[in-house]
Amino acid sequence: EVQLLESGGALGQPGGSLRLSCAASGFTISSYAMSWVRQAPGKGLEWVAAISGSDGSTYYADSVKGRFTISRDNSKNTLYLQMNSLRAEDTAVYYCAKDGGSYFPGLLGLGYWGQGTLVTVSS
Amino acid sequence: EIVLTQSPGTLSLSPGERATLSCRASESVSSSYLAWYQQKPGQAPRLLIYGASSRATGIPDRFSGSGSGTDFTLTISRLDPEDFAVYYCQQYGYSPQYIFGQGTKLEIK
Numbered sequence: 001e002v003q004l005l006e007s008g009g010a011l012g013q014p015g016g017s018l019r020l021s022c023a024a025s026g027f028t029i030s031s032y033a034m035s036w037v038r039q040a041p042g043k044g045l046e047w048v049a050a051i052s053g054s055d056g057s058t059y060y061a062d063s064v065k066g067r068f069t070i071s072r073d074n075s076k077n078t079l080y081l082q083m084n085s086l087r088a089e090d091t092a093v094y095y096c097a098k099d100g101g102s103y104f105p106g107l108l109g110l111g112y113w114g115q116g117t118l119v120t121v122s123s
Numbered sequence: 124e125i126v127l128t129q130s131p132g133t134l135s136l137s138p139g140e141r142a143t144l145s146c147r148a149s150e151s152v153s154s155s156y157l158a159w160y161q162q163k164p165g166q167a168p169r170l171l172i173y174g175a176s177s178r179a180t181g182i183p184d185r186f187s188g189s190g191s192g193t194d195f196t197l198t199i200s201r202l203d204p205e206d207f208a209v210y211y212c213q214q215y216g217y218s219p220q221y222i223f224g225q226g227t228k229l230e231i232k
Binding site: 035037044045046047050059060061062095100104105106107108109110111113114115116 | 158169170211218221225
């Protein structure tokens with residue numbers, strides 16, 4: 001059974017850093033493209049970043065480029081999102097999601113999602 | 124950049140009725156990458172449709188997707204009480220990146 005479990009959400013300071021983790025089970029993350037998607041309180045979904053399964057290439061939304069870094073540890077089957085230079089507008093629930101295939105962008109949609117972890121940026 | 128505009132913003136219907144949700148792209152896009160998601164309060168999104176018209180595993184056949192070019196539609200043939208939720212369409216854009224529509228809230232009338 002595929003499961004995704006996010007952690008690391010917390011209260012962060014403007015300009016500060018946080019690292020989110022997404023522990024995967026039931027599949028091998030290096031075989032699939034993985035994404036982080038966020039949702040600000042009461043708002044819609046915003047894609048943040050992705051890493052391809054095929055070659056580990058990374059992709060970012062313009063809103064986080066240069067500040068956030070997506071990575072994975074294959075030995076731990078865990079996905080990460082390093083968040084630096086935090087801003088108030090980064091406040092959101094962050095979901096990790098599994099694509100249906102190895103390539104990004106994918107043809108099969110984001111078929112599995114974690115339960116989300118809340119990041120609040122405030123002084 | 125491609126923009127996905129969903130309409131209506133809110134749709135009020137009764138159980139048993141037919142729901143038609145629209146997703147319009149600002150320019151022609153590949154239907155192969157068009158997906159639909161359902162999200163209920165306090166829950167993560169759930170994939171309903173990929174490739175514009177293919178149902179994801181376990182999705183009831185009352186859900187169907189169609190469209191091409193700039194206009195895509197999610198249809199729920201007979202609304203079940205559990206179908207009242209927010210629905211998002213998603214496509215890939217330049218860079219590349221994923222883009223979501225702003226969502227349609229389907230509420231009980």
